[in-house]
Amino acid sequence: MPRSKGDHEARRHDVSAAVWQVMATRGFAGLTLRAVAAELGATTGLLTHYFPTKQALVAYALDLLEERTLSRPRRQSGGGLAALRDAILDILPLTSEARDSNRIWVSSWDNALADPALSADYARKYAEGRDRMLQRVIAAQEAGELPPGEPTDLAAGAQAFALGLVVQALFDPAAFPPGRQTELLDNYLAGLAAGPCPISSPDPHA
């Protein structure tokens, strides 16, 4: 009996889930056909049908990472500064799903930095991320929620803050539980909102 399209889709879904699980626990360094087969309860032989080479498996994993990142739900609690806060909350490992995807992103940096084409692709992705933050910084400045100042600096700083907090939280989840991450973010944003204080000059009418 020929396999139906539904069977094929179901199997593909299972393979994706197994690849994801292996990456979330072992990283790209631990991503092997053998590990995926064990996770799937299948033979390595079956998997070579999907992934004839290690490179094919890694390419599939990178596509899966991008697909899941793009399709994840996004917070939308407002415009301006609230939207900037949402963008950073969407990055941070505040849930187990977000922890897994961040752990896989961080894990992928080793491969990406060793491959000039992939590295350029990552640089483009991060530049796009900064640009999304930039739009929100500008909106927050226009709304008077952030002080004037070079918005590209604020956007690059916000992305640095988010990425660095991700790394710290992945290595030390006990020191950076979700509430602590959010608190640090809110303190960071409060600092941006305060900005350089107006210089208090002596009252000329005194």
Added chain:
Amino acid sequence: MPRSKGDHEARRHDVSAAVWQVMATRGFAGLTLRAVAAELGATTGLLTHYFPTKQALVAYALDLLEERTLSRPRRQSGGGLAALRDAILDILPLTSEARDSNRIWVSSWDNALADPALSADYARKYAEGRDRMLQRVIAAQEAGELPPGEPTDLAAGAQAFALGLVVQALFDPAAFPPGRQTELLDNYLAGLAAGPCPISSPDPHA
């Protein structure tokens, strides 16, 4: 003729240099006996004398990374806020040496996150790094260079900023040359120094 201690030390130095160069260009994912042998112009057989297993090579590479990180020269341009700035400048990839060591650190995160013991060791290292920043934040607050406020938040935020800027600069050195990294750091520190502005209350004597 038996080999002298000097020969042994010279060979060890060459092996370290080759391991470092492989990690700087290919990362931990590309760290193999074969790659180190090629870099050294030696046989894989010779290297198995130093590294009987892949694990031994990785352990050696991690030790080398820590040793070079601990022994690197540190900036000492002052106390308080200047010392906090120095600590962050010491982290950023502002020179080719610092770029290589950062690229190797970032590359090592994949392995470290997959290994609970290594992960705990990294968490401890980053906690020590935050503690060093904390001491400098407190000194800057005491000197009146930073506003009062929870110093542990400022220290964790500063480490996040530094780590995230490292990642961005590694992927996009054209967008983050040394001068731009320093500029972003100085803007970040200026924001911290400004802090929450004093609330201007109506003059009760008006």
